[in-house]
Amino acid sequence: xxxxxxxxxxxxxxxxxxxxxxxxxxxxxxxxxxxxxxxxxxxxxxxxxxxxxxxxxxxxxxxxxxxxxxxxxxxxxxxxxxxxxxxxxxxxxxxxxxxxxxxxxxxxxxxxxxxxxxxxxxxxxxxxxxxxxxxxxxxxxxxxxxxxxxxxxxxxxxxxxxxxxxxxxxxxxxxxxxxxxxxxxxxxxxxxxxxxxxxxxxxxxxxxxxxxxxxxxxxxxxxxxxxxxxxxxxxxxxxxxxxxxxxxxxxxxxxxxxxxxxxxxxxxxxxxxxxxxxxxxxxxxxxxxxxxxxxxxxxxxxxxxxxxxxxxxxxxxxxxxxxxxxxxxxxxxxxxxxxxxxxxxxxxxxxxxxxxxxx
Numbered sequence: 001x002x003x004x005x006x007x008x009x010x011x012x013x014x015x016x017x018x019x020x021x022x023x024x025x026x027x028x029x030x031x032x033x034x035x036x037x038x039x040x041x042x043x044x045x046x047x048x049x050x051x052x053x054x055x056x057x058x059x060x061x062x063x064x065x066x067x068x069x070x071x072x073x074x075x076x077x078x079x080x081x082x083x084x085x086x087x088x089x090x091x092x093x094x095x096x097x098x099x100x101x102x103x104x105x106x107x108x109x110x111x112x113x114x115x116x117x118x119x120x121x122x123x124x125x126x127x128x129x130x131x132x133x134x135x136x137x138x139x140x141x142x143x144x145x146x147x148x149x150x151x152x153x154x155x156x157x158x159x160x161x162x163x164x165x166x167x168x169x170x171x172x173x174x175x176x177x178x179x180x181x182x183x184x185x186x187x188x189x190x191x192x193x194x195x196x197x198x199x200x201x202x203x204x205x206x207x208x209x210x211x212x213x214x215x216x217x218x219x220x221x222x223x224x225x226x227x228x229x230x231x232x233x234x235x236x237x238x239x240x241x242x243x244x245x246x247x248x249x250x251x252x253x254x255x256x257x258x259x260x261x262x263x264x265x266x267x268x269x270x271x272x273x274x275x276x277x278x279x280x281x282x283x284x285x286x287x288x289x290x291x292x293x294x295x296x297x298x299x300x301x302x303x304x305x306x307x308x309x310x311x312x313x314x315x316x317x318x319x320x321x322x323x324x325x326x327x328x329x330x331x332x333x334x335x336x337x338x339x340x341x342x343x344x345x346x347x348x349x350x351x352x353x354x355x356x357x358x359x
Contacts, residue, residue: 020048021315096162
């Protein structure tokens with residue numbers, strides 16, 4: 001089956017077309033430092049062709065949720081070295097997902113500093129999990145152009161730190177309503193300067209970050225995750241095809257490892273103008289290897305690969321609960337069920353103690 005076949009990614013040959021999708025697990029300490037159980041967690045899942053880490057904060061400003069890891073201090077970098085070493089000892093390939101949450105955060109976990117965003121527009125109708133419990137979102141600080149330029153540099157520094165930590169590449173988290181996605185969104189980006197107003201200007205931030213990442217780590221080591229039809233975190237576009245088509249076409253000019261696309265994860269009843277088939281609509285636009293994410297199991301993942309547009313399928317909760325997911329695919333075995341109560345925060349329970357087949 002195609003899921004189990006070797007696939008070339010950048011300059012590497014992956015042992016299968018199964019990727020572990022990025023998943024926030026909140027197992028770092030309050031300094032953003034991961035522990036030995038994180039190394040165990042990723043090493044257990046190194047039979048995947050590609051591991052993509054949970055979102056890793058690129059700076060102190062980037063943090064949105066407590067207990068999420070970083071890549072901006074020496075202590076954080078040293079801790080990630082244990083993770084990449086454990087993965088490589090198990091013949092795995094691992095990319096670091098670089099994360100800036102933008103307005104998806106709260107000042108109680110940011111030393112009293114407001115979250116930042118393209119515009120001073122807060123998230124409505126949702127609440128945020130903080131170290132002091134659930135809170136309403138605040139109106140974020142609107143970034144100046146100088147502050148935007150600094151964030152772009154922060155991405156480059158984090159990418160270099162990722163390579164120092166032993167990662168094989170990096171992925172820009174430009175999906176699910178976080179800072180890059182906020183720049184792409186008409187509902188979140190009300191700017192009238194070079195970073196807003198027109199489609200070209202709303203795409204500018206993402207493209208400048210991607211160029212910074214390529215400059216930092218080199219060709220064929222950078223990916224990007226996009227979610228053209230996900231409206232979570234108050235992300236909306238009048239015409240997603242008009243917004244994302246020129247973005248993906250511009251990304252074709254960069255020497256990337258892959259483009260990672262998310263399917264719609266929420267009903268589109270109120271968005272009849274949103275494309276229903278993300279891979280067919282947007283996946284065909286890229287010249288890069290395409291990874292598909294969200295909603296796949298063994299059968300539907302195989303069917304997606306058979307269409308020929310997508311080359312790798314990434315799995316989230318299935319990989320969370322099944323460290324030997326590739327073996328289960330191979331044998332068509334039953335799956336462990338993910339424990340919702342232990343997804344975020346805690347210790348090894350619900351993290352690195354899910355049973356392997358036969359245990």
